[in-house]
Amino acid sequence: MSYAYLFKYIIIGDTGVGKSCLLLQFTDKRFQPVHDLTIGVEFGARMITIDNKPIKLQIWDTAGQESFRSITRSYYRGAAGALLVYDITRRETFNHLASWLEDARQHANANMTIMLIGNKCDLAHRRAVSTEEGEQFAKEHGLIFMEASAKTAQNVEEAFISTAATIYKKIQDGVFDVSNESYGIKVGYGGIPGPSGGRDGSVTQGGGCCS
Amino acid sequence: MQEAELHDLSDDPDYVASQQQGSGGSENQKCTRKSNGPTEPNGSEVVYSKDNVAIHPTQYASERISGRLQLIKRDLSLFMTWIPYKQSASYGVGQGSRVKLPEKDRNLYTIRAVPLTDVRSIRRHTPTLGWQYIIMVLTSGLAFPPLYFYNGGVREFLATLKQHVFLVRSADDANVFLVNDLQDPLQRSLSSLELPRAVPVANVASSSSSLASVHSDDNSNQRSNADYHDSSFSPTESVGRHRQKVRDPARDLSIQVLEKFSLVTKFARETTSHLLRESQIFDNIGGYEKQQQVHSSPVKNQVGGDPVSQELQDKNQIISDPLEKIACRNGKLCEAAATLVGTFELIDSKEAEQQSLVWGKPRLPPLGHEEWATFLDEEGRIVDSKALRKRIFYGGVEHGLRKEVWKFLLGYNEFHSTYAEREFLETMKRSEYETIKHQWQSISPAQARRFAKFKERKSLIEKDVVRTDRSIPFYDGDENPNVGLLRDILLTFSFYNFDLGYCQGMSDLLSPILFVMEDESEAFWCFVSLMERLGPNFNRDQNGMHSQLLALSKLVEFLDSPLHCYLRQADCLNFFFCFRWILIQFKREFVYEKTMRLWEVLWTHYLSEHFHLYMCVAILKKHRKKIIEERMDFDTLLKFINELSCHITLEATLKDAEALCIIAGENKAACIPPGTPPSLPVEGGLLE
Ligand SMILES: Nc1nc2c(ncn2[C@@H]2O[C@H](COP(=O)(O)OP(=O)(O)OP(=O)(O)O)[C@@H](O)[C@H]2O)c(=O)[nH]1
Ligand SMILES: [Mg+2]
Numbered sequence: 094m095s096y097a098y099l100f101k102y103i104i105i106g107d108t109g110v111g112k113s114c115l116l117l118q119f120t121d122k123r124f125q126p127v128h129d130l131t132i133g134v135e136f137g138a139r140m141i142t143i144d145n146k147p148i149k150l151q152i153w154d155t156a157g158q159e160s161f162r163s164i165t166r167s168y169y170r171g172a173a174g175a176l177l178v179y180d181i182t183r184r185e186t187f188n189h190l191a192s193w194l195e196d197a198r199q200h201a202n203a204n205m206t207i208m209l210i211g212n213k214c215d216l217a218h219r220r221a222v223s224t225e226e227g228e229q230f231a232k233e234h235g236l237i238f239m240e241a242s243a244k245t246a247q248n249v250e251e252a253f254i255s256t257a258a259t260i261y262k263k264i265q266d267g268v269f270d271v272s273n274e275s276y277g278i279k280v281g282y283g284g285i286p287g288p289s290g291g292r293d294g295s296v297t298q299g300g301g302c303c304s
Numbered sequence: 305m306q307e308a309e310l311h312d313l314s315d316d317p318d319y320v321a322s323q324q325q326g327s328g329g330s331e332n333q334k335c336t337r338k339s340n341g342p343t344e345p346n347g348s349e350v351v352y353s354k355d356n357v358a359i360h361p362t363q364y365a366s367e368r369i370s371g372r373l374q375l376i377k378r379d380l381s382l383f384m385t386w387i388p389y390k391q392s393a394s395y396g397v398g399q400g401s402r403v404k405l406p407e408k409d410r411n412l413y414t415i416r417a418v419p420l421t422d423v424r425s426i427r428r429h430t431p432t433l434g435w436q437y438i439i440m441v442l443t444s445g446l447a448f449p450p451l452y453f454y455n456g457g458v459r460e461f462l463a464t465l466k467q468h469v470f471l472v473r474s475a476d477d478a479n480v481f482l483v484n485d486l487q488d489p490l491q492r493s494l495s496s497l498e499l500p501r502a503v504p505v506a507n508v509a510s511s512s513s514s515l516a517s518v519h520s521d522d523n524s525n526q527r528s529n530a531d532y533h534d535s536s537f538s539p540t541e542s543v544g545r546h547r548q549k550v551r552d553p554a555r556d557l558s559i560q561v562l563e564k565f566s567l568v569t570k571f572a573r574e575t576t577s578h579l580l581r582e583s584q585i586f587d588n589i590g591g592y593e594k595q596q597q598v599h600s601s602p603v604k605n606q607v608g609g610d611p612v613s614q615e616l617q618d619k620n621q622i623i624s625d626p627l628e629k630i631a632c633r634n635g636k637l638c639e640a641a642a643t644l645v646g647t648f649e650l651i652d653s654k655e656a657e658q659q660s661l662v663w664g665k666p667r668l669p670p671l672g673h674e675e676w677a678t679f680l681d682e683e684g685r686i687v688d689s690k691a692l693r694k695r696i697f698y699g700g701v702e703h704g705l706r707k708e709v710w711k712f713l714l715g716y717n718e719f720h721s722t723y724a725e726r727e728f729l730e731t732m733k734r735s736e737y738e739t740i741k742h743q744w745q746s747i748s749p750a751q752a753r754r755f756a757k758f759k760e761r762k763s764l765i766e767k768d769v770v771r772t773d774r775s776i777p778f779y780d781g782d783e784n785p786n787v788g789l790l791r792d793i794l795l796t797f798s799f800y801n802f803d804l805g806y807c808q809g810m811s812d813l814l815s816p817i818l819f820v821m822e823d824e825s826e827a828f829w830c831f832v833s834l835m836e837r838l839g840p841n842f843n844r845d846q847n848g849m850h851s852q853l854l855a856l857s858k859l860v861e862f863l864d865s866p867l868h869c870y871l872r873q874a875d876c877l878n879f880f881f882c883f884r885w886i887l888i889q890f891k892r893e894f895v896y897e898k899t900m901r902l903w904e905v906l907w908t909h910y911l912s913e914h915f916h917l918y919m920c921v922a923i924l925k926k927h928r929k930k931i932i933e934e935r936m937d938f939d940t941l942l943k944f945i946n947e948l949s950c951h952i953t954l955e956a957t958l959k960d961a962e963a964l965c966i967i968a969g970e971n972k973a974a975c976i977p978p979g980t981p982p983s984l985p986v987e988g989g990l991l992e
Contacts, residue, residue: 108764108768126770127770127774129772129774129892130767130768130772132812132884133883133884135946136947164846164880167878
């Protein structure tokens with residue numbers, strides 16, 4: 094499968110905020126509430142199109158639990174984008190954002206594009222963090238912000254794609270040296286639009302296409 | 305193919321008679337009582353079962369032991385068992401013999417799942433007066449005492465056997481049947497002596513003394529178990545091959561062992577020493593054959609590619625890899641290990657004896673009820689816990705027995721406890737569990753409001769149990785009470801061990817235990833025992849995990865230096881890609897049933913307390929070629945390893961890990977410092 098660019102994403106945030114559900118909604122377009130909790134890291138991938146260019150997103154869904162952080166941090170290396178997720182019904186997951194951000198800034202590359210997501214916005218009746226607070230935090234820290242729901246799929250597509258669009262723009266603006274893979278971007282060969290949507294587990298199996 | 309000839313027993317009047325009477329197959333269906341349908345749940349099939357087959361330990365009729373003889377087929381391997389009847393049981397013992405031997409002496413004679421590949425020959429005796437009996441001689445030179453068929457049926461036995469293994473009448477003695485023999489008369493004789501050249505086109509899995517050609521069968525066997533990673537190099541093959549160069553120590557030892565083996569009867573000794581005498585004669589030819597073997601191309605009939613040249617290729621690629629040379633700061637070390645063959649040879653000759661006992665040993669069928677009973681004395685003590693652990697290491701446990709056996713493996717029940725003691729313990733523990741559980745149950749809402757730690761823990765556990773194995777029927781569906789039990793047990797545990805508390809991964813470890821125990825208190829205490837060992841995996845500072853990852857790195861350095869060199873070069877030496885494997889004992893890498901099988905094998909701590917680390921090495925080694933050739937970086941490797949989930953063949957990996965564990969030998973200690981989980985913490989040790 095060819096692509097113009099491959100972007101590596103990470104999804105981070107407290108346990109239970111819905112990281113895996115967001116990923117599954119984005120790659121498989123379904124919501125599975127009883128999906129196993131994440132140990133270590135899991136993967137997903139999907140093709141999207143930006144500016145008529147096929148772009149492959151390779152997404153790393155990390156475990157949220159605090160005590161795994163010393164290990165999950167090592168997965169940040171070389172990510173072009175990050176989705177930093179909190180749960181709008183659980184205040185503490187919002188309170189922990191600063192520490193997640195610090196972790197990301199320390200272990201990922203400085204030009205990483207970060208999208209802040211207030212998840213579970215379908216549960217408005219149990220809201221514990223207002224939209225304004227989310228916006229405010231994002232503004233202070235230079236993040237893009239969206240509220241989303243992995244359950245209803247609201248804003249899920251948008252969150253992943255607008256992150257990609259931002260990264261793409263940075264490439265156009267010459268922010269990255271795209272030949273340096275530590276930025277989490279790989280240049281594909283061909284650039285012919287490939288099939289979009291759906292999970293793609295063939296990256297490592299097939300090999301070749303991206304090295 | 306000359307196969308027809310090979311199988312041909314038409315010159316045997318008994319065989320002909322049995323054919324005319326109806327095939328052995330239909331006959332054995334009559335005898336097969338136990339097997340419910342053709343295949344038992346765990347993939348074993350009883351192909352022959354005969355009651356009232358007896359051993360006569362002494363000349364006294366009162367001491368004869370009756371039992372059931374069975375041939376069991378598992379995968380493509382055939383096993384023979386002879387289990388004596390329980391004394392108390394009212395089986396039709398026949399011949400009015402009143403048995404006086406104590407239970408434990410009776411059990412001495414039990415034949416526990418001997419693979420037919422370990423059988424060299426069978427001598428049939430059909431006296432005109434008295435019972436028919438057979439004597440089986442093993443490739444090791446040992447012989448079982450005569451098995452008397454009180455109800456007849458020797459020919460059916462041979463006919464059934466013939467359908468599953470190569471059985472050829474000896475040229476020298478019409479009553480001797482050679483098992484797994486070859487077409488060529490010279491080789492046939494060699495085979496009967498189990499000289500290193502001779503193991504042939506057997507259609508059964510390899511045994512400890514079989515060679516490369518049999519591995520190919522073995523491979524196809526594993527492949528039929530739906531593994532498609534299997535064709536790559538495995539260490540077992542390599543070492544199995546190199547065994548050709550050394551003498552078969554089992555044979556050298558056999559005479560000595562025979563003298564000590566009190567069960568060998570006069571008849572068996574005659575048969576055996578006859579064969580051993582022959583073996584002296586053929587020794588020279590055998591030696592010549594062996595040399596030929598080393599120089600000429602490897603054995604034919606390779607189904608899954610030729611392991612020798614594959615290994616050579618493998619080696620060449622690694623040596624000629626420029627990256628490798630740059631990568632290896634410690635060039636000498638790399639070179640030594642790149643010559644995997646060399647390393648193996650060295651150890652091979654040093655520890656030939658050990659290896660011959662274990663190498664390529666086919667996995668046994670899981671331990672079943674009848675056999676389990678033989679491990680217990682009248683009061684329920686496990687007399688020989690090591691033998692039990694060994695048995696389980698090689699075959700696991702039937703599901704129905706897990707509830708009982710796991711309690712011993714986990715250390716909740718002591719091997720030496722009696723039925724009565726265990727019953728007492730259970731009652732005590734049940735009330736102790738209730739007491740601890742009550743500690744959190746009695747926390748009032750008002751109290752909870754001022755107990756943040758408790759609330760936090762409770763909500764974390766509640767969030768996790770609903771995300772644990774919900775696709776397994778035992779836990780699926782809304783409001784499943786078993787999910788509630790998971791929660792209660794974990795919460796109770798977090799009070800029992802408040803310092804450790806709760807950490808993700810624990811629910812994965814508890815889930816199969818509760819599934820097996822089906823009892824809240826027992827599952828709790830088994831989990832407690834497991835956490836005695838695995839607790840450090842969940843320490844906040846992750847030191848338990850780090851020490852295991854470090855040990856793994858050292859093991860890989862020792863057992864697969866080319867891979868280690870590559871990983872150093874790729875900056876992957878932290879082995880974080882194995883994190884999930886180790887944290888929850890491969891729980892996410894296998895389907896549920898296989899996880900349980902693996903765990904019971906690990907929990908035997910039979911060859912090593914750290915067998916899980918050898919599992920890691922075995923899997924990595926299997927994919928080493930791909931990892932190096934594709935120049936996987938950390939991300940790619942992590943993704944690759946993650947995606948191996950559910951594509952790892954358990955039985956083959958266990959065999960490879962077993963081999964690696966033996967190769968590691970004394971170096972284990974250097975690689976794995978004391979106190980590394982899941983060892984119990986050392987006194988005043990590193991990890992507490
Ligand atoms: N109502 C609602 N529930 C959600 C939503 N997203 C996730 N959930 C629920 O939240 C729970 C946790 O979601 P996960 O995706 O497993 O959380 P995670 O962030 O991956 O957690 P870890 O893997 O432990 O780090 C799931 O059981 C879902 O039922 C959402 O958008 N709306
Ligand atoms: Mg998750």
